Amino acid sequence: MADFLTDKPSKLERAFLVGVQNDGMAEGEGAELLLELKELVENLRIKVERSTLVNLRRPTPSLLLGSGKAQELVDLAKADGVDVIVFDEALSPAQQRNWEELSGLAVIDRQEVILEIFADRAHTREAMLQVALARMEYSLPRLTRAWTHLSRQRGKGAMGGEGETQLENDRRTVRDRITHLKVELASVVKQRDIQRRKRQRVPIPTCAIVGYTNAGKSTLLNSLTGAQVLAANKLFATLDPTTRQLVLRGNQKLLVTDTVGFIRRLPHGLVEAFKATLEEVIVADFLVHVVDVTNPNFEQHHATTLGVLAELGASDQTIVTVFNKVDAANPAMIARARGLVPDALFVSAISREGLDALEGRCLELIAEAHSATELLVPHTRYDVIARLHAVGHVQSEEQEDEGVRLFGRFPPTQAAFFAPFVVNAK
Ligand SMILES: Nc1nc2c(ncn2[C@@H]2O[C@H](COP(=O)(O)OP(=O)(O)OP(=O)(O)O)[C@@H](O)[C@H]2O)c(=O)[nH]1
Numbered sequence: 001m002a003d004f005l006t007d008k009p010s011k012l013e014r015a016f017l018v019g020v021q022n023d024g025m026a027e028g029e030g031a032e033l034l035l036e037l038k039e040l041v042e043n044l045r046i047k048v049e050r051s052t053l054v055n056l057r058r059p060t061p062s063l064l065l066g067s068g069k070a071q072e073l074v075d076l077a078k079a080d081g082v083d084v085i086v087f088d089e090a091l092s093p094a095q096q097r098n099w100e101e102l103s104g105l106a107v108i109d110r111q112e113v114i115l116e117i118f119a120d121r122a123h124t125r126e127a128m129l130q131v132a133l134a135r136m137e138y139s140l141p142r143l144t145r146a147w148t149h150l151s152r153q154r155g156k157g158a159m160g161g162e163g164e165t166q167l168e169n170d171r172r173t174v175r176d177r178i179t180h181l182k183v184e185l186a187s188v189v190k191q192r193d194i195q196r197r198k199r200q201r202v203p204i205p206t207c208a209i210v211g212y213t214n215a216g217k218s219t220l221l222n223s224l225t226g227a228q229v230l231a232a233n234k235l236f237a238t239l240d241p242t243t244r245q246l247v248l249r250g251n252q253k254l255l256v257t258d259t260v261g262f263i264r265r266l267p268h269g270l271v272e273a274f275k276a277t278l279e280e281v282i283v284a285d286f287l288v289h290v291v292d293v294t295n296p297n298f299e300q301h302h303a304t305t306l307g308v309l310a311e312l313g314a315s316d317q318t319i320v321t322v323f324n325k326v327d328a329a330n331p332a333m334i335a336r337a338r339g340l341v342p343d344a345l346f347v348s349a350i351s352r353e354g355l356d357a358l359e360g361r362c363l364e365l366i367a368e369a370h371s372a373t374e375l376l377v378p379h380t381r382y383d384v385i386a387r388l389h390a391v392g393h394v395q396s397e398e399q400e401d402e403g404v405r406l407f408g409r410f411p412p413t414q415a416a417f418f419a420p421f422v423v424n425a426k
């Protein structure tokens with residue numbers, strides 16, 4: 001098969017974007033998505049020559065849009081001299097092929113743009129495997145395309161009898177690669193599992209930072225813990241979870257994990273691919289949901305993140321909503337944010353404003369997650385006291401004749417260990 005994994009001929013350079021506004025969408029939503037698509041496409045260093053929003057009442061199976069409208073757009077695209085048409089709406093493999101035939105240009109959709117950005121940003125073995133898998137699954141039903149991964153495939157296009165055989169071979173090759181990738185991924189994920197289990201042996205409370213891409217999650221982790229995670233003004237700067245320890249007041253420890261950013265219309269294959277990585281989100285004691293209050297669309301960002309969390313099976317998690325970037329926000333935006341989530345916190349990961357309050361809230365949540373308990377430990381069992389100091393939080397400790405009386409908390413996973421010494425659970 002033409003090696004579309006390594007081939008990089010004739011890179012696409014100039015794009016024509018097509019957004020869709022339909023009856024089911026809020027007013028202005030199509031336009032906002034189109035603006036976001038522009039940012040995504042520019043992230044791939046492709047110049048956007050024109051963006052068009054189309055009102056769509058009834059999608060058609062062959063081209064999504066009506067054929068008259070389609071021809072009109074093709075003419076515009078050609079007049080602009082672009083080499084790629086990008087749809088915000090997901091195109092079926094057939095629609096994509098029909099558009100490519102009609103226009104003679106590369107035609108891709110938002111999903112493919114996001115996959116390309118992820119491919120660009122993946123650095124660790126696991127992230128690269130996850131993204132490669134999602135891309136393979138995306139391309140499997142699309143092998144007859146002349147274009148893939150933003151490059152022209154060699155020897156594709158005119159499919160004769162021999163082409164059919166070629167297509168069968170290509171399908172088999174891709175399926176084999178998918179199988180191999182899954183096997184390799186399983187072993188990488190297992191490695192990480194072992195690391196997590198090691199961590200659980202000294203169970204410290206955990207929280208995961210989640211939120212829309214570019215909200216400031218990595219910056220927040222860095223400010224809270226002094227970590228040095230890459231934070232950058234680009235989408236999907238972070239793909240791999242990073243965990244750092246935060247030491248709160250009273251020497252209470254908290255493990256904080258930074259996660260991949262979410263976005264509207266995240267390709268389903270990617271959510272699937274990242275589920276293993278996002279397990280941190282499901283097992284965390286609570287979540288810190290970071291929202292960029294300076295982004296005019298923060299309501300949608302907020303809703304999208306909650307949607308992805310639901311998809312991950314994490315809807316029941318306790319969430320602290322944190323509106324970030326207050327240093328750059330105006331009072332009207334802050335009022336709007338307060339209306340959206342009345343008990344939210346307002347911080348600036350950069351100026352550090354509000355971080356004390358956030359740490360305070362974390363302490364409260366840890367206290368809630370780990371029930372406060374009175375223990376009486378015999379003098380012979382100093383190991384129990386040491387363990388409580390290590391994994392839990394000790395509020396008071398008094399020497400008495402029959403042992404040491406402690407008041408403190410420990411994680412629920414340790415309940416069986418401490419149970420014999422519990423005097424009076426509150
Ligand atoms: N003004 C201002 N900018 C911020 C603040 N926090 C983060 N930023 C900026 O926002 C941009 C994105 O920050 P990141 O921390 O990389 O965002 P992220 O949520 O980790 O993004 P992804 O990893 O791409 O999902 C960077 O340019 C940061 O400098 C803040 O409190 N105030």
Ligand SMILES: [Mg+2]
Pocket residue numbers: 217218219230231237238258
């Ligand atoms: Mg990040």
